[in-house]
Amino acid sequence: MPGTAASRQFPCQTCEVRDKVICAALDDEELRHLSAIATAVELKAEGVVFHEGDDSTYLFNVVTGSLRLSKLLPDGRRQITGFLFPGDFLGLSIADVYAYSAEAMTETSLCRFSRANLTKMLERFPKLEHRLLDLASNELAQAQDHLMILGRKTAIERLLTILLKLAERVGQRDSNGMTIELPMSRTDLADYLGLTTETVSRTITRLRNEGAVKTPNWRTICIPKGVELALRTGD
Amino acid sequence: MPGTAASRQFPCQTCEVRDKVICAALDDEELRHLSAIATAVELKAEGVVFHEGDDSTYLFNVVTGSLRLSKLLPDGRRQITGFLFPGDFLGLSIADVYAYSAEAMTETSLCRFSRANLTKMLERFPKLEHRLLDLASNELAQAQDHLMILGRKTAIERLLTILLKLAERVGQRDSNGMTIELPMSRTDLADYLGLTTETVSRTITRLRNEGAVKTPNWRTICIPKGVELALRTGD
DNA sequence: CGGAGTGTTGACGTCCGTCAAGTGGGGTGG
DNA sequence: CCACCCCACTTGACGGACGTCAACACTCCG
Incomplete structure (x- = not known):
C-alpha cells in the first residue's frame, strides 16, 4: 500500500538509470541509503561540471544528457578523452584533483555524491566498490580503443569508428x-579524434559523396543499413 | 623465534614488491592467504604472457622485469597501450577475454592469480578490491595522458614526454x-608514441644534436641535469 | 534583414610516413 | 682472435595525409 513506511517511494526508485551505473549493484533497501547522500544537479548546454585541476570533491552519475571530458595543454591544444551519456559514471580519480574537465554538451542532469560520503558507502556495501571496479575496467578498455584510434588509424577510420560507437x-x-x-x-569531434575541424568536415563530406552516410542537417548523421553491416564486418 | 608457526616466513614476505601492487593493501596475516593462491611465473625476453582475445583466466603482479601491452589491427598495425614495470598490476578486464596482448621486453618474473581464486579473495578482503580500484584509477589517468600524447603532441614532444616518464x-x-x-x-617506442621507427630515430638524433640527451649506446639515454629541469618546468 | 556562429571548401605548406640504402655493434664460428 | 654476418638502428630522398590560413555558405537568432 502506498504511503506506508515499507513501500514509500524515494527518488532513486524511479530513476531512468536505476539499473545502470553504480546503482545497479544495490537492492532497493540499500539504494535507499545511497539515495540519502545523493544530490540532483542540472546543467545547461556548455555548463561546466568541474575543471581539470579542481579539488575532486564530488563524483557523479549521468542521468540524462551528454558530457565531454577534456584535457588542455598550456598552449591551448585540447584533447577530449571521452563522451559520457546516461548511465555513465564520472569522477573516478585517485589524486585529490580532477585530471580532466567535464562539460555538458547538451542539457544534462547528474546525480552527485560527495567523495567522503561515497567512501563511507563503499565501506558499508562492498558490492558498490565491486561495481565501481567494473565501471573502471570498462573505461580502461574504452581508453585503449581510443589509443588505437589516435595512434594508428587514418582520418576516415577514426571517424567511422566513433560514428559506430x-x-x-x-x-x-x-x-x-x-x-x-x-x-x-565538429570541433569536439576533432578534439576527440586528434584531427582539426576542417579535416573532420572534409572527411564527412567524403563519406557523404561515397554514399556511406547522409546528413539531413549538421547535427544528424544517417548510416544506411547495408553500410553499417559492411563496417561491422570490416569494410 | 624463526621456525615457529607464528613467525614462519612465506615467500610474499620477502617479495621485492611487497609494499606495492595489491599486496600493499594487506597485513602479513592476510597476505599469507593471498600467498596461498599465487604462482610464480618466469619469462624470457620476448616471452608472451597472453594474447589479445585469449580467455582472461589469470591476473598478475609484475615482480621484476618489464612488459609491453599492445593491440593489433587486422592489417598488422600495432598500438602499444602501456609499458609495465615492477609493482604494476596486469589483467584487469571486465570481459572474459583480454583486450590486449602482454609480452615481456626483458627477463621478467610475475606473480600469477587465477581470476576465480582472486575473486574469492576480493570478497573476503574488501581492502583488496579497494586497492584494485586505486590501481585502475591510476591506469585510467595514465591512459588519458597517453591520449593527449597521441592526439595533440608533436613527435619531439611525444618523445620527451615518454623519456621523462x-x-x-x-x-x-x-x-x-x-x-x-x-x-x-625503437619499434616499441614508435608503436607506443604513434610514430614510425624512422621518426623516433630521427627525433632522438635531433635531441642529441641539440644537446638535450646523450646516447652512450642504443639502449641508454642520458638527460643532463639542466635539461631535465627545463623540461619539467615546460621547455 | 542582418549579424554571429558553426560548418564547408579551397589553396597551399609541413610534418611525418614510405622506401631504400647505409652503419655499427654484438654474436658466432672458424 | 679476427672475420663475417645479422639485426637493429640511422640516414637520405621523396611523397602524401593532414594542418593552416582564408574565404565562403548555411542556419539560427533577433
Whole structure:
C-alpha cells in the first residue's frame, strides 16, 4: 500500500538509470541509503561540471544528457578523452584533483555524491566498490580503443569508428538503418579524434559523396543499413 | 623465534614488491592467504604472457622485469597501450577475454592469480578490491595522458614526454642527471608514441644534436641535469 | 534583414610516413 | 682472435595525409 513506511517511494526508485551505473549493484533497501547522500544537479548546454585541476570533491552519475571530458595543454591544444551519456559514471580519480574537465554538451542532469560520503558507502556495501571496479575496467578498455584510434588509424577510420560507437550509445534504428543525433560540434569531434575541424568536415563530406552516410542537417548523421553491416564486418 | 608457526616466513614476505601492487593493501596475516593462491611465473625476453582475445583466466603482479601491452589491427598495425614495470598490476578486464596482448621486453618474473581464486579473495578482503580500484584509477589517468600524447603532441614532444616518464620509473639519478636504460626497441617506442621507427630515430638524433640527451649506446639515454629541469618546468 | 556562429571548401605548406640504402655493434664460428 | 654476418638502428630522398590560413555558405537568432 502506498504511503506506508515499507513501500514509500524515494527518488532513486524511479530513476531512468536505476539499473545502470553504480546503482545497479544495490537492492532497493540499500539504494535507499545511497539515495540519502545523493544530490540532483542540472546543467545547461556548455555548463561546466568541474575543471581539470579542481579539488575532486564530488563524483557523479549521468542521468540524462551528454558530457565531454577534456584535457588542455598550456598552449591551448585540447584533447577530449571521452563522451559520457546516461548511465555513465564520472569522477573516478585517485589524486585529490580532477585530471580532466567535464562539460555538458547538451542539457544534462547528474546525480552527485560527495567523495567522503561515497567512501563511507563503499565501506558499508562492498558490492558498490565491486561495481565501481567494473565501471573502471570498462573505461580502461574504452581508453585503449581510443589509443588505437589516435595512434594508428587514418582520418576516415577514426571517424567511422566513433560514428559506430555513437550509434550504439545514442543511435535510433529504423528500417533504413541508423540515425545519430550528434550532441557535439565538429570541433569536439576533432578534439576527440586528434584531427582539426576542417579535416573532420572534409572527411564527412567524403563519406557523404561515397554514399556511406547522409546528413539531413549538421547535427544528424544517417548510416544506411547495408553500410553499417559492411563496417561491422570490416569494410 | 624463526621456525615457529607464528613467525614462519612465506615467500610474499620477502617479495621485492611487497609494499606495492595489491599486496600493499594487506597485513602479513592476510597476505599469507593471498600467498596461498599465487604462482610464480618466469619469462624470457620476448616471452608472451597472453594474447589479445585469449580467455582472461589469470591476473598478475609484475615482480621484476618489464612488459609491453599492445593491440593489433587486422592489417598488422600495432598500438602499444602501456609499458609495465615492477609493482604494476596486469589483467584487469571486465570481459572474459583480454583486450590486449602482454609480452615481456626483458627477463621478467610475475606473480600469477587465477581470476576465480582472486575473486574469492576480493570478497573476503574488501581492502583488496579497494586497492584494485586505486590501481585502475591510476591506469585510467595514465591512459588519458597517453591520449593527449597521441592526439595533440608533436613527435619531439611525444618523445620527451615518454623519456621523462621512463626516467621516473627506471631512471638512475647521478651527479650529471638521469640515465635511462631503455628496455624497449625503437619499434616499441614508435608503436607506443604513434610514430614510425624512422621518426623516433630521427627525433632522438635531433635531441642529441641539440644537446638535450646523450646516447652512450642504443639502449641508454642520458638527460643532463639542466635539461631535465627545463623540461619539467615546460621547455 | 542582418549579424554571429558553426560548418564547408579551397589553396597551399609541413610534418611525418614510405622506401631504400647505409652503419655499427654484438654474436658466432672458424 | 679476427672475420663475417645479422639485426637493429640511422640516414637520405621523396611523397602524401593532414594542418593552416582564408574565404565562403548555411542556419539560427533577433
